[in-house]
């Protein structure tokens with residue numbers, strides 16, 4: 235196979251535009267996460283790719299071949315659903331072997347293949363178990379093994395971790411990623427959990443309101459969000475209103491220098507943002523780009539803490555990592571200074587506000 239591509243793919247349900255016009259190329263062997271808030275269209279897009287939902291417009295190409303009209307069962311795409319959708323009346327082995335039975339593989343051959351796949355997901359000893367006697371994590375592994383049974387060209391997973399508790403979810407993220415890398419299979423994972431996407435994916439497609447807002451490597455999206463939605467949805471951020479001036483910004487009478495680069499026309503209203511961990515607080519701050527602040531609340535967790543402050547530009551959170559010295563006197567009520575490094579300021583057009591995220 236040579237990559238999967240979407241060209242202008244969209245889907246309407248009556249007057250609801252679930253997916254607008256999406257152009258995406260999924261690279262061979264990579265894991266791509268479709269990430270976005272509830273209702274942004276990511277499940278619809280995955281179902282279109284799987285062939286479970288016809289697109290209202292656009293084309294799907296696999297290795298350059300148009301597969302838009304190809305029925306789901308002919309696509310050789312393995313799919314894992316949120317609910318796992320296992321067959322409760324079949325044992326573990328027969329669940330995994332199910333698609334092979336449908337395609338006419340003999341009993342001995344399909345059992346051998348099922349056992350091989352169960353070994354791969356570390357359930358080799360549980361082939362005879364009934365589905366109801368499995369834990370959530372084990373059920374998920376069965377669902378993964380079942381989806382891999384027909385040697386799929388593309389592996390599709392819809393919120394695969396959502397039925398698992400937090401600890402198991404992290405374990406399965408690592409396990410799934412290792413398996414995907416070992417098999418080198420082109421994989422698309424739908425998730426609303428940015429940590430899950432950041433930790434597993436080679437590339438993330440950030441979606442909102444049926445659009446792909448940004449496509450890139452996790453760190454690239456975190457460091458250089460294309461717009462205020464992405465800046466607010468990925469990681470934490472402090473937003474404030476400002477006006478562009480030559481070389482920087484002015485906000486409530488405070489001048490903040492920006493790194494040289496594309497600038498907004500002086501006088502234009504802008505929406506600026508600064509990540510909590512990029513802000514410096516305390517003494518010995520560099521000259522310029524300073525704001526006065528009053529500490530409102532300190533939330534300490536082990537060697538890290540979040541300092542919530544009130545500034546003339548609104549509330550900010552400052553995240554301080556390891557290396558903190560105890561007894562520095564940062565406590566509620568204290569007047570402090572903040573430094574917002576020029577290179578840490580992100581600037582967007584004023585009308586692009588981060589939308590509330592469910």
Ligand SMILES: Nc1ncnc2c1ncn2[C@@H]1O[C@H](COP(=O)(O)OP(=O)(O)OP(=O)(O)O)[C@@H](O)[C@H]1O
Pocket residue numbers: 247250251252253270271272273274275276277278279426
């Ligand atoms: N069968 C349908 N009929 C009508 N509207 C639908 C249908 N399926 C989805 N929609 C609408 O399309 C939009 C996108 O839905 P979709 O399920 O793709 O979003 P999502 O990002 O996967 O959300 P979630 O994370 O909540 O599952 C929503 O507004 C939804 O209400």
